[in-house]
Amino acid sequence: MSAGEWAIRAEGVSKKFGLTLRQSMKYGMRDVGRKLFGRSSTTDVLREGEFWAVNDVGFELHRGEALGIMGVNGCGKTTLLRILNGVYAPDKGCIEVKGRVGALIAAGAGFAPMLTGRENVYVNGTLLGLSTKEIDGLMDEIVAFSELGEFIDLPVKNYSSGMFVRLGFAIAALSRPDVLLMDEVLAVGDLNFQKKCFDHVLQLKRQGSAIILVSHSPGAIWSVCDRGLFMDRGRVLVDGPVEDAIRAYDDQNSRNANTSSAQFDKAVEAHGEATGDSQASEYGHTRGGTGDVVCTAIHLTRPSSDEVDNEFDFRESIEIAADLEVKEMQENLLLRFTIDAVHYRFIATLDSYEQGLSLPEVLPGRYRLKVRVDAPNFRPGAYVVNIGITRKAVGVHLFYWFGATRFVVKHPKDLFLYADNNAVMHLDSTFTLIPTPAKTASTLEGGL
Structure with missing residues (x-):
């Protein structure tokens, strides 16, 4: 694929789930039975006890672009990512993805717990379409990037969540995917590893990979992404500049914080303590x-x-x-x-x-x-x-x-106030950066 060519196309993508496991199993068995007998199923409409986790989502992402997806918990971000990765099939709409896809959606997802880290590298690399020779060539780089050292030969069932993330990211990113999908798993790593990961993500982006990043961190989305999607209850409410998506996300969080606080106070009042x-x-x-x-x-x-x-x-x-x-x-x-x-x-x-x-x-x-x-x-x-x-x-x-x-x-349209969610006051100020002349050798000697 050439630079600027589209890497992902999503049109009218929707996915529904049942509110209970019993309903999901009942409808799933019914749909499978209808398909076996050549009859059409009703996956494109809601039935009793179902809801749209993703509802009529569409976008196009080109090579060398990064898309940030934000929304409060339960808005459909991870479900959309799993549809893009092929874990779920959409009930409506279509997805087109070009090239190799690397996904880091959940810490430890796709790892066989009884196999060692090295063995899981081969398993996951094969699933990504790499040959054994290609994996051999990448192994040293993956081990070095993940900083696992001798623990690469330890069964992954003994890994911490941070070790899972290190190995998972190394496999997904160092396989040089055409499309890289990342959920909020990097927050588990320490600061130095997070920085190394984001530096590598930006390098992949410069090399032409398309990036989709799901995160609750405005700073991470703003620093990496060119565009933003803000989702609420399965729908995309904002598709545009990153700043607009972050504003919408922060405003929604503020509304939810007040709602939950009011509900708690009512409960306190009702119980009298x-x-x-x-x-x-x-x-x-x-x-x-x-x-x-x-x-x-x-x-x-x-x-x-x-x-x-x-x-x-x-x-x-x-x-x-x-x-x-x-x-x-x-x-x-x-x-x-x-x-x-x-x-x-x-x-x-x-x-x-x-x-x-x-x-x-x-x-x-x-x-x-x-x-x-x-x-x-x-x-x-x-x-x-x-x-x-x-x-x-x-x-x-x-x-x-x-x-x-x-x-x-609410967020202003002419200012981007994202730096610190804990700050409560905005102080208008003037910033001035003035270059100062370097001290010469004679000046230094004269000061001794």
């Missing part, structure tokens, strides 16, 4: 207090609209609206919101006293509290809003509510 490292672990409940003041509802809007939302653009202003019920007259009331990030507690505080709102006396009644936050510099991600109400001279909460509401800050 907190477990683990929940936001309510200090108090034992998600909300409580003396009850003299109660927040009955809280939601987020944009300052320009009263429409409730929980997704905001990067640097977009946010308004918090809270409905309060004051049961008895309160003196020196203090209203405070704290904001948590996914990995950190109390990254920001909004305090009525600090912001200049003096409340020396608040009469009984119902109130709407509004707090406007202009252009916050939160990095893209998931955030939680908590509320606490107290009085200046009283050291107990009149009311508290952990996880009162949640919001997501």
Whole structure:
């Protein structure tokens, strides 16, 4: 194949599975029986208890290109890779692959546990289409790359997961495949081995191999791949620049983080106690207090609209609206919101006293509290809003509510903020790289 020629074509590829093993076996036996008697099967439509793991996926990948596939767990990434590798046959659509395919989909997959590493090299090399002479010529290089040394003659059943990955990658990559398929197995290796693997992948790419990389690491996808696919529930939602796929993946993760956090808090509330490292672990409940003041509802809007939302653009202003019920007259009331990030507690505080709102006396009644936050510099991600109400001279909460509401800050289109998922603030700055003159010999001597 010449450079630029397509290596993989996928058109309308779909694959379905049964929700239970019993359903899968029942439908599988029925389909096999129909084929034996020359009758058509119904593999191209969903039956009761089935779902599409991959649904109408299509793309074309050329030689010398790398495609990154991202998506949350269960979106269909690995199933698609197994279809491309011929492990699964698609129920709909077609796949065309040109040339030799090397696949690293699961650590240890395809290894015979009772055979040694060396013997497995010959078995897997033969499956890749290599002759015994070609495998002999590659053996020393495979052993050196995998860094297994004398362990190459140890039965692989005694290998660690890292050793599996080392040998599997060495076989798949050093066989010089026309197409290399990689799942998230490189994360098992140590940092030095990961670097060596990625250097070799980039070398294969320069030599004309087509690469498909499935990973949850934005850095790995961005550094290796030219294009990106973002999948959700079996479908491709983004097919384009790598940055767009990573943005969509991170935003989906943020939504899922808020959903799972909210479900956990509901479970805590239902059981009346907190477990683990929940936001309510200090108090034992998600909300409580003396009850003299109660927040009955809280939601987020944009300052320009009263429409409730929980997704905001990067640097977009946010308004918090809270409905309060004051049961008895309160003196020196203090209203405070704290904001948590996914990995950190109390990254920001909004305090009525600090912001200049003096409340020396608040009469009984119902109130709407509004707090406007202009252009916050939160990095893209998931955030939680908590509320606490107290009085200046009283050291107990009149009311508290952990996880009162949640919001997501989406990725901007003009910035690629991928470097550190643990960071929560974006600081605008100016970078300047200034070359400095090298010190001459006379300068060095004069400084002695």
